[in-house]
Amino acid sequence: MKSLGNIRRSFAPWADPAAKPFITFRNVTKKFGDFTAVDNLTLDIYHREFFALLGASGCGKSTLLRMLAGFERPTSGEIILDGQDIASIPPYKRPVNMMFQSYALFPHMTVESNIGFGLRQDGMPKNEIAERVAQMLKLVKLEQFAKRKPHQLSGGQRQRVALARSLAKRPKVLLLDEPLGALDKKLREETQFELMDLQQDLGLTFVVVTHDQEEAMTMADRIAVMSHGKVIQVATPAEIYEAPNSRFVADFIGDVNILDGKVSASGNGKIELVTNDGFTVRTASAGAPASGSAAGFAIRPEKLKVSRNAPTDATVNAAEGEVWDIGYLGDMTVFYVKLGSGKVVKASMLNAQREVENPIAYDEKVWVSFGETAGVVLKD
Amino acid sequence: MSKLGSAIFSRLVIIIPYAWLLFFFLVPFLIVFRISLSTTAIAQPPYEPVFALADGLSGIWAKIGEFSFDNFVWLTEDALYLNAYLSSVWIAGVSTLATLLIGYPIAYGMAQAPRSLRPTLLMLVILPFWTSFLIRVYAWIAILKPEGLLNQFLIGTGIIDSPLIILGTNWAIYIGIVYSYLPFMVLPLYSALEKMDNTLIEAAQDLGCPQITAFWKITFPLSLPGVVAGCMLVFIPAVGEFVIPDLLGGSQTLMIGKTLWNEFNANRDWPVSAAVATILLLILVVPIVFFQNAQAKAEEQGR
Numbered sequence: 001m002k003s004l005g006n007i008r009r010s011f012a013p014w015a016d017p018a019a020k021p022f023i024t025f026r027n028v029t030k031k032f033g034d035f036t037a038v039d040n041l042t043l044d045i046y047h048r049e050f051f052a053l054l055g056a057s058g059c060g061k062s063t064l065l066r067m068l069a070g071f072e073r074p075t076s077g078e079i080i081l082d083g084q085d086i087a088s089i090p091p092y093k094r095p096v097n098m099m100f101q102s103y104a105l106f107p108h109m110t111v112e113s114n115i116g117f118g119l120r121q122d123g124m125p126k127n128e129i130a131e132r133v134a135q136m137l138k139l140v141k142l143e144q145f146a147k148r149k150p151h152q153l154s155g156g157q158r159q160r161v162a163l164a165r166s167l168a169k170r171p172k173v174l175l176l177d178e179p180l181g182a183l184d185k186k187l188r189e190e191t192q193f194e195l196m197d198l199q200q201d202l203g204l205t206f207v208v209v210t211h212d213q214e215e216a217m218t219m220a221d222r223i224a225v226m227s228h229g230k231v232i233q234v235a236t237p238a239e240i241y242e243a244p245n246s247r248f249v250a251d252f253i254g255d256v257n258i259l260d261g262k263v264s265a266s267g268n269g270k271i272e273l274v275t276n277d278g279f280t281v282r283t284a285s286a287g288a289p290a291s292g293s294a295a296g297f298a299i300r301p302e303k304l305k306v307s308r309n310a311p312t313d314a315t316v317n318a319a320e321g322e323v324w325d326i327g328y329l330g331d332m333t334v335f336y337v338k339l340g341s342g343k344v345v346k347a348s349m350l351n352a353q354r355e356v357e358n359p360i361a362y363d364e365k366v367w368v369s370f371g372e373t374a375g376v377v378l379k380d
Numbered sequence: 381m382s383k384l385g386s387a388i389f390s391r392l393v394i395i396i397p398y399a400w401l402l403f404f405f406l407v408p409f410l411i412v413f414r415i416s417l418s419t420t421a422i423a424q425p426p427y428e429p430v431f432a433l434a435d436g437l438s439g440i441w442a443k444i445g446e447f448s449f450d451n452f453v454w455l456t457e458d459a460l461y462l463n464a465y466l467s468s469v470w471i472a473g474v475s476t477l478a479t480l481l482i483g484y485p486i487a488y489g490m491a492q493a494p495r496s497l498r499p500t501l502l503m504l505v506i507l508p509f510w511t512s513f514l515i516r517v518y519a520w521i522a523i524l525k526p527e528g529l530l531n532q533f534l535i536g537t538g539i540i541d542s543p544l545i546i547l548g549t550n551w552a553i554y555i556g557i558v559y560s561y562l563p564f565m566v567l568p569l570y571s572a573l574e575k576m577d578n579t580l581i582e583a584a585q586d587l588g589c590p591q592i593t594a595f596w597k598i599t600f601p602l603s604l605p606g607v608v609a610g611c612m613l614v615f616i617p618a619v620g621e622f623v624i625p626d627l628l629g630g631s632q633t634l635m636i637g638k639t640l641w642n643e644f645n646a647n648r649d650w651p652v653s654a655a656v657a658t659i660l661l662l663i664l665v666v667p668i669v670f671f672q673n674a675q676a677k678a679e680e681q682g683r
Binding site: 071092096097098100104106108117118122165 | 577580582584586588589590597
């Protein structure tokens, strides 16, 4: 069985035409004065999904999250949560809770009362509150910090208090605004997996806003890549990476070489593309563009192979070039190869062995090669 | 050398404020306290004993023996003083509360105003200080007197038939104190409210608080250090206030500042007025200590 990306998933309600979305944004537009933060956006999020909104700052992802929380009202369009239009419901009546980027812990309350705050607002009986708070403290492993004030905690502990507080009311949807942004790298990686486990165990729908693609790729079931208030692509991390639908997504996620050119032959799910550098690429292409149309060819650095000898297999694409630069990163080595036309492509090779016999050196003549399914044709 | 220099410098930096307090607070206070232990006399200065170098050590010692707490006892015997103290504290307390009730919405509004507008609003709060305090209090006479601006306006618009008697009553004093001390309330409140993180309010709303509840549960408790600072800055000077009751209040108004002025100037009784001043200081030290404790507590909370 072949699949995009080195991962298997059984959870895919978005692929099931009968599945009903849990959250729907329908033609939602949000304007701040002249500035359009969210532009006629339509998006479905499913129950129990871990959904990431990914984009550069100012792309509208936070505005989208704040509209879901109720802090902003859409200028037009509707937001449907669990079958109910929530556009006119104030934030304090919505069955969603948010974990803020700054955590927004109440500085004058203890960890305990911070976590129990929402429950007290709901008028839950005291003993039940105590029970739920204890349960939440256990969930985030902060039992012994119950009586502390937020300023007496480390950044990671504060993050967990914020998480416990937003989960305490058992919301239908948990919104997370850059949840790991303030943590250092090690803690961030640990917490990513903790969040995923938590989401699995609680069976909740998570919507997370992030600008960190690694974070989104690791945690999310699906990612919406946003730019200028629009969703450019919604897909699983593997699809986003291996089959970007546009130049923007290909360029935004990870590293990529893009070769521009013209389609010279098309048919049988395969096309031949002559790049502007005069290099002919034969590649598989799902929606085959017509012969003669302009197209770009995107290929990830790790899909390129650098070797001293030309590949013997005729189906493999190959171009000759010269090593322009070498970057040794430890886990891999990045070769910058200047092709005959002057175009420099980036190729990375995994350093699977500690010792290498006669490694490739600067200025050496090399071949860059890749298979028919290694890259993607971009139509725009 | 430079190390020694900086050591001397850092000592000096500490010494200067202490020396200032010593010479301009402690020494004058000790002089006042010493006068409060004396007895009044028709002389220059109008009290005895008076120390002179010619007395010699034994003479000075004998004169110290003449000191007595009679003046303090006298203060407890005449109900006038107790009433004056109580009435001062009451008037100052009511005025402080009124200032808080008026000042809080002003400070809150300023803190919520667009960032570009805030310096202007701040300027407007401070602006009255450009005019002499005395002139501003005199202006209130023109406003509050029976044929003044306020009464003319109220009668002119038909709200009342006969003029309200405000000038010469405690109401005029309340108005005067609230007006004069409002900036001292607004400024610390504004500085507390201005640094408030708005996401805290959003978090409270997200957790189920309507906006008004969020204000009482989050904004108000977090602004308490500002409330305490503002109240102290108004209450402490208001207790000893002399100008406002003298100009706006009537003859029956009893405030300790006025009593003190009468003892000192009209009766020429320096020792009793010194005793009144000493007790007034004690009354004021208690709230200051309370204020400092509250501040230390707030700092310990890391805000």
